[in-house]
Amino acid sequence: MTSSYLLQQVLNGLVLGSVYALVAVGFSMIYGIVRLINFAHGDVLMVGAFTAFGILLVFGFPLWAAVLAVLTIGAILAMLIDLVAFRPQRNAPQVNGFITSLGVSILMQNLGILLLSGRPRPFNLPDWLRSNLEIAGARMTVLEVVTVVITLVVLAGLTLFVRGTRLGIGMRATAENPTAARLMGIRVNRAIATAFALGGALAGLAGLLYAGRAGQIHPLMGFVPGLKAFVAAVIGGVGSLVGAVLGGYLLGFAEVLFVGLMPPAYGSYRDAFVFGLLILILLIMPNGLMGRAAEERA
Amino acid sequence: MSLQRHHLAWGLLAAAVVALVAFAEARLSGYERTVMGFAGIYAMLAISLSFSNGLTGLFSLGHPAFMMVGGYVAAILTFPANRKGFMLPALPEWMATLEWSLFPATLAGGVAAAAVAVIAGFPVLRLRGHYLAVATLGLIIILRVVINNADGVTRGALGLNGIPRHTDLWWIFGWLALCLFVCWRLKYSSVGRSLLAIRENEMAAACMGVPRARAKLAAFALGAFFAGVGGALWAHLLTNLTPGSFSITLAFMLVVMVVVGGSGSLIGAAIAAVAITFLSEALRPVEQAVGAYGLVQIVIAVLLIAMLLLRPQGLFASAEPALLRPAPFRARRPRHPSQVEKREV
Numbered sequence: 271m272t273s274s275y276l277l278q279q280v281l282n283g284l285v286l287g288s289v290y291a292l293v294a295v296g297f298s299m300i301y302g303i304v305r306l307i308n309f310a311h312g313d314v315l316m317v318g319a320f321t322a323f324g325i326l327l328v329f330g331f332p333l334w335a336a337v338l339a340v341l342t343i344g345a346i347l348a349m350l351i352d353l354v355a356f357r358p359q360r361n362a363p364q365v366n367g368f369i370t371s372l373g374v375s376i377l378m379q380n381l382g383i384l385l386l387s388g389r390p391r392p393f394n395l396p397d398w399l400r401s402n403l404e405i406a407g408a409r410m411t412v413l414e415v416v417t418v419v420i421t422l423v424v425l426a427g428l429t430l431f432v433r434g435t436r437l438g439i440g441m442r443a444t445a446e447n448p449t450a451a452r453l454m455g456i457r458v459n460r461a462i463a464t465a466f467a468l469g470g471a472l473a474g475l476a477g478l479l480y481a482g483r484a485g486q487i488h489p490l491m492g493f494v495p496g497l498k499a500f501v502a503a504v505i506g507g508v509g510s511l512v513g514a515v516l517g518g519y520l521l522g523f524a525e526v527l528f529v530g531l532m533p534p535a536y537g538s539y540r541d542a543f544v545f546g547l548l549i550l551i552l553l554i555m556p557n558g559l560m561g562r563a564a565e566e567r568a
Numbered sequence: 569m570s571l572q573r574h575h576l577a578w579g580l581l582a583a584a585v586v587a588l589v590a591f592a593e594a595r596l597s598g599y600e601r602t603v604m605g606f607a608g609i610y611a612m613l614a615i616s617l618s619f620s621n622g623l624t625g626l627f628s629l630g631h632p633a634f635m636m637v638g639g640y641v642a643a644i645l646t647f648p649a650n651r652k653g654f655m656l657p658a659l660p661e662w663m664a665t666l667e668w669s670l671f672p673a674t675l676a677g678g679v680a681a682a683a684v685a686v687i688a689g690f691p692v693l694r695l696r697g698h699y700l701a702v703a704t705l706g707l708i709i710i711l712r713v714v715i716n717n718a719d720g721v722t723r724g725a726l727g728l729n730g731i732p733r734h735t736d737l738w739w740i741f742g743w744l745a746l747c748l749f750v751c752w753r754l755k756y757s758s759v760g761r762s763l764l765a766i767r768e769n770e771m772a773a774a775c776m777g778v779p780r781a782r783a784k785l786a787a788f789a790l791g792a793f794f795a796g797v798g799g800a801l802w803a804h805l806l807t808n809l810t811p812g813s814f815s816i817t818l819a820f821m822l823v824v825m826v827v828v829g830g831s832g833s834l835i836g837a838a839i840a841a842v843a844i845t846f847l848s849e850a851l852r853p854v855e856q857a858v859g860a861y862g863l864v865q866i867v868i869a870v871l872l873i874a875m876l877l878l879r880p881q882g883l884f885a886s887a888e889p890a891l892l893r894p895a896p897f898r899a900r901r902p903r904h905p906s907q908v909e910k911r912e913v
Contacts, residue, residue: 307698355873362880365627368698369827370876372820377869380862388861493816500702508698542713545706552699553691 274407279530280523281405285414287522288421289483292476293499294506294514295425296348296469302509303445303465305364309371310351312496313378314470318344318477319487320386323393333396336478344474345467352466357459375493382489390488393481417479424472425515432511437464445509501548507561516559521547577891582745589737601737605805607845608740612747613798614825614837619751620791621823622831622886623760625767626784627697630688630704631795631822632814633711637684638677638796639803639814640715640722643731645673646804651730658720670734674743674800681796682789684711689788693781705816712811727810728803735804743801744838747794751834754790756894763787764832764886817865824872830882835889840882844868 293315300308318340325336355370382388394400399413432438437460443451444461452458480495481487498521506517521544528543551558592604617631644656645668652664668676692703715722722728754760762783765773774780803809825844829836848864855863875882887893 307701355877358877359880362876364697366876366880368627368701369823370873372823373869373872373876376817376820376865377873380865380869383862384860384866497705504699504702538717539713542710545703545709548706549691549703552695552703556695556699 272407275530277406278408279526281408281410281414282530283523283526284519285410285417285483285522286526287519288418289476289480289495289518290499290502290522291425291515291518292421292472292479293495294502294518295428295511296472297499298503298506298508298511298514299441299465300469301503302511303441303462304356304360304367306356306367307371307500307508308356308469309368309496309500310374310378311348311371311469311473312492312494312499313375313382314344314348314351314473314492315477315480315495316382316487316489316492317347317378318474319393319481319491320382320477320489321474322478322481323391323487326395327393333399337475340474340478341471342474344470344472344477346470348466348470348473349463352463357462375496379489379493386489388489390486393485393487395482399482413479413482417483420475420479424475425511428468428472429511431468437461441465498544501544503558504548505551505558507558510558510560513558513560520559572894574892574894581892585741585745589741592737602805603845603849605735605737605740605801606849607842608737608744609798609801609805610822610825610841610845611838612740612744612794612801613822614829614841615744615747615751615834616791616794616798617822618826618829618832618834618837619755620787622826622833622837623755623767624763624784624787626693626788627701628704628788628791629701629816629819629823630685630707631791632816632818633704633707634681634685634792634795635799635802635818636708636711636715636811636814637799638674638681639799639809640677640728641680641796642670642673642677642800643728643803643809644721645676646670646732646734647728648730648732655723655728655730656721658718670739670804673804674739674797677800678793678797681799682793685789685792686785689785693784693788705819708814708816708819712814715811722811725811727808727812729808731803731807731809733804733807735801740801740805743794743797747797748834748838750790752888755832755834759783759786767832821868824868827872827882828875830884830886832886833882833884833888835892836882836884 293311297308297311300306300311321340321343322336325331325339326333351374355374356367359366359370395413399416400411402409402411403415432442440451440456440461441464443454443456444458448458451461476495477492481491484491499518502517502521503514504517505520506513506515508514524547525540525544529537529540532539592601596604613631613635617628620626621628644659644663645666647656647667649665649667652659656664688707692700692707695703716725718724719726754763762773762778765776765778766780766783770780799814821844825840826837828844829838829840848868851864851867855861
């Protein structure tokens with residue numbers, strides 16, 4: 271095994287991990303603030319991919335317009351889902367929200383099949399994004415470099431936002447204790463809507479990047495990255511943003527290394543490996559890498 | 569024990585079902601009997617899921633995984649021995665000559681599924697709520713990958729076809745009755761009370777001396793047993809098996825049935841299962857005529873979301889129809905708001 275091969279695997283892991291981290295952060299943020307496992311998060315990614323498809327390939331707008339559009343559409347869609355499906359049952363048991371999000375996910379996938387047809391469509395980004403760069407014998411496309419850079423920039427910005435701004439502090443207070451936050455004059459619903467909007471925007475962006483990598487889009491494409499992001503968020507400790515990023519990269523690396531280092535015959539065991547890893551980590555660290563222990567009260 | 573009103577109600581219900589099955593077997597077409605068979609299988613799956621998920625509060629999505637185990641084990645056991653040689657070349661010799669009949673094969677399928685549930689349950693049941701849901705989802709994916717890759721024994725992603733069509737409505741509704749009987753008796757026993765206590769407040773239950781780990785594992789394994797049986801009946805009704813049929817969508821459908829029926833309500837789950845099966849079967853021609861593929865799923869998803877928003881406790885909450893309940897469990901009208909019980913069972 272040459273060192274450039276190893277470097278190539280590491281870079282692949284970095285790229286895959288970036289996409290997972292983008293989705294996982296939104297997932298984790300929403301969980302942190304409303305204790306909701308949002309299964310529909312992956313489908314926001316799908317809508318983001320289709321938005322990019324429409325803007326870039328149907329209307330022929332430039333790339334920056336597509337980026338702006340996926341961020342906006344993702345944010346609006348996620349807020350809308352919250353408003354219609356989750357807000358009315360804020361006080362219901364947690365499992366109800368989870369089941370609702372499953373329902374929303376199935377609804378969106380099938381609406382996608384109904385309106386856009388289930389047939390995969392080719393999704394080709396402009397050529398300059400697909401050209402290869404060579405880094406110490408390993409190859410990356412421009413898109414992959416952009417993916418990693420965008421992810422790091424966005425995550426840094428998000429951290430600053432949550433740490434420093436009024437709204438970000440309000441979000442953290444709501445995550446800590448919604449009742450107390452409300453008593454302190456924080457607009458809890460606005461904080462929650464912000465979390466959904468940010469998460470949705472990131473998922474939309476991830477949709478553009480994911481579709482660009484995969485080269486095709488279809489209405490069911492959100493399921494696998496959504497599920498993987500969930501696994502990443504759980505590994506990192508749901509509710510922790512740093513944990514979600516960490517979990518995303520860890521999962522990306524683990525997956526790439528598993529496929530890259532195992533004999534090819536075992537490549538198809540990749541998804542089993544991911545979930546095996548999840549169960550193992552949950553057993554050793556039930557709260558994930560960075561999560562706080564949930565208190566059990568009688 | 570004197571004859572009470574609920575005995576009569578059960579007797580009438582049983583007679584009606586027997587009459588219906590007899591009529592269906594004699595008069596209805598193969599397609600109609602298949603739809604009815606699926607309704608019965610779904611009812612059994614929903615009842616067992618309502619028992620382990622609804623009553624015990626273990627939010628598992630793993631039913632399709634257990635159906636997969638049950639279905640494949642039973643199908644391999646009943647598969648005609650003369651075709652096993654070239655269809656399933658990697659079978660061990662002692663299995664290659666077996667050709668069981670339906671009943672022992674379904675039983676073996678159920679036991680195998682329960683065994684998988686016990687093995688998986690040791691680690692997985694320590695997780696709660698969403699974590700459990702995702703870990704059991706993982707179980708579906710892991711088992712699917714294993715079956716896809718063990719193609720010498722299962723024919724992998726190609727699917728196992730040519731399974732003898734042994735299942736008829738008598739078998740399905742017989743197993744359904746057994747499942748309902750077992751779950752019902754357990755629900756109205758001290759075991760059921762323990763499980764309910766775990767759902768409502770696990771720590772308080774543990775303080776009252778409920779062996780929570782063992783109770784949860786037992787409820788999980790019981791649910792898995794009937795899921796395995798359901799998978800076995802399914803295999804011998806449809807005559808083919810692919811790992812893809814036991815999808816996450818199926819897990820979702822079963823959860824919808826439990827939620828619509830009311831978490832922990834056995835009869836509610838059965839009614840919801842039958843209603844949803846017939847509804848989706850009735851919508852299928854519409855779907856094809858309009859060319860609007862995905863319509864069935866959309867209707868079901870909207871139904872679910874509306875149900876959760878408007879009546880989150882489901883049709884029957886955790887209770888059963890009053891007519892079928894033994895007298896001590898029948899609802900008493902609350903005399904004063906302070907005496908309103910939180911949940912009726």
